[in-house]
Amino acid sequence: MIKSELVAKLAQANPHLFQRDVERIVATVFDEISAALARGDRVELRGFGAFSVKSRPARTGRNPRTGQPVHVDEKFVPFFKTGKELRERLNDGDGGSDDDDN
């Protein structure tokens, strides 16, 4: 499913809304998540999952072709951890290890 298909589904389920409003709703949800991550915040959506930002420390890498050492700056990567409920749904109610949710 891609974004436009998601919008189409939601529009179908909410016939009282304009399609452009549904587009803005979907855009707002994912843009707010992105904005939160850009601030370094966590986004916790119980039952769905949690987004967070992890930092990868600066390191000295190597150019694989020449073997020359190169400095790699610290970088930040978004990380998603599946929520308990969704994890269980993926496995027909058996989510495996029952560790901390989100």
Place this chain on the structure above:
Amino acid sequence: MTRTVTRAQLSESVYQEVGLSRNESADLVESVLQEVSDCLARGETVKLSSFGSFSVRQKGGRMGRNPKTGEEVPIKPRRVLVFRPSHVLKERINKAMSAMRAQAGEAAD
């Protein structure tokens, strides 16, 4: 400081942006998450341009070990969810976070 954003803030943003009632905004945020979850539960991939994609991966069974007791426990085959952030999202986060770090560094000097 790290804060945690929840459904409440997402609903508030939808309320401000789109101008539906607070209740309906909250319902729609829930519907968005529900649609994405339903799709993934069916094993389908969800691709959201400039955000990222969620896909379901099948993992084989293997022998695991309880790290505390050292006891061997079988891990059943299972399906796991993988999120791959888009380049746009990764760049946005890196730009903002690096700028924040630089500012914090200046303040410390």
